[in-house]
Amino acid sequence: NTGGMGAYSPLPWLPGGVDEFVREVTETVALPTVRQLEVEGTPFIGLLYCGLIVTAQGIRVIEFNARFGDPETQVVLPRMQSDLSEYLMAAASGTLSTKPNPEFSDDVAVVVVLASEGYPGEVVTGRPIAGLAASGELADQVTGVQVVHAATEVRSREESGERGARSEWIATGGRVLGVVARGETFAQARARAYTGIGQLDLEGGQHRTDIAERVA
Template sequence: MADKVLVIGSGAREHVIATTLLSGPGVDRVWCAPGNPGMEPDGISLLREDPTQPEKLIAAIRELGIDWVFVGPEAPLTAGLVDELQAAGIPAFGPSKAAARIEGSKGFAKDLMRRHGIPTADYAVFHDLDGAKSYVRSHGAPVVIKADGLAAGKGVTVATDLDQAMQALDAIFIDHKFGQAGAQVVIEDQLVGQECSLMCFVRGEQFWPMPLSQDHKPAYDGDRGPNTGGMGAYSPLPQFGPELTQKALDAIVAPTVRALAREGSPFTGVLYTGLMVTDQGPQVIEFNARLGDPETEVVLPALTSDLGTAIRTLMEGGEPQFTWDDSHSRLGVVLAAQGYPGNPKTGVPVPLIAPEQDLRAYYAGVSGSASTGLTSSSGRTALVVAQGDDLAQAAHRVYARLDGLSMPGLFYRHDIGHRGLEA
């Protein structure tokens, strides 16, 4: 009998998780909490319960007869939602609060890597402005300054000179730009190379890798402008062969999951490794304790096996099957509200794009309804992804569709996938 599943979250990542679950025989109904109205045309039910109130959520799960829960975003994971659900006897896919520290504290992750010889940039951790500024003055620029906690992908500054570094530290310690997430900072040496993302399903010391992907953080074409949560992504990466994935699995993923397990915080869920491919090989930029966004929207559609059955099997200790289509490319472009990432406009009309052959949209920061119209409620409103026989065809399909739409108040990058296309 097929399962009933609850996906926690409201973004395009959760939209693609839900549609992928529904596409296989292992799941016949999916709710998203809280979800968004752009999901409903795909047969996804919205559960308007707040994931930060586990007691109400658990009551709703029991009332609906939900079989298991997939926790999408980082905030409920680092707050310990998986622990609360499991304590209530509800199977939940995602890491425990202890294991999710690998994303919740960059200092924790860096210390773990240092202890276990996992390749990453040299770093120092500071709790005060004076100590951090003194270190930067003596060390020199460039440096990478990171708020230690969760900052929605925006807590990182690559400071190319001392003035920029000092301004970033002032924003964290004086302006409290990132709140409690900036109670301490990690200051790293800058790694030079090309970034990419490697996500793996994990259970303890076992892991099952997904295809490589690459996202685009800066807001504007040519990788200019402020960092965002991601303006688009593509997969696979023609510039990197399978040997890179294997090096990263051997030198980074395997020792990381082994370290977490042996230090008493075994990881079950999705481990996201942000990699910098340097002349010395792949090194870790960051870890996330969940699927990346927007990478998931171009990776999960490549899954040819049943996601629901695989996740249930993984949670129950069996041998899950994950198989991938390696004969097509997928490229996705984010539609963002003007002003994003600083002060995005709300109430901007967002087009409801019906699925076509080889093209579809996944929705995020929208309100309204599919029948009366969607409008922006936050910065990233949707991601439109196309499939092609190669990356150039996927890019042509998505941009031909977007360029044909009138979308005042929204903007998107026109060069997603440029590194892969250059390769």
């Protein structure tokens, strides 16, 4: 994650690998937090997002959210091969401990976020986004790419004061959408993501150019 402007998955630079990292986070962060909430009489049932940073002194917690992380989830769930609904149901019914660890594909994913002018401060909204089809995907599709909308809406040109009934996509907030790309390598997925976001035109729009650069 890079301040909400992009993310990639998996993380090949994790010390000890993904499995060891998950074990450490579970044992030192997630479980102690959930157990303490139970001690305090407020047992937690749901999805706990642990916002972490890996430092020279080890794992440190930045924040907790009772929701999926954004945009991190956009590069994790596309790689998930297990049935997400089964895990959500198990969490809600208190049977999550009976489920095996979820399985993920071996491919990689990169997301690059398109933001409005002014983000992360006072943003300019209401501007059209060129390059999107009526479905919300790219008008010129790129292999392995999908668009995840965050702050958009469809508006007819008549609503915008223009003649004609054709509709267009409008940016309605700061982080507008994410272009998510999958590939066999980070270089491939990254190239696809930037090809996709390069097809979009939002006046004053901005995006980072260094997402996944470290691993590609």
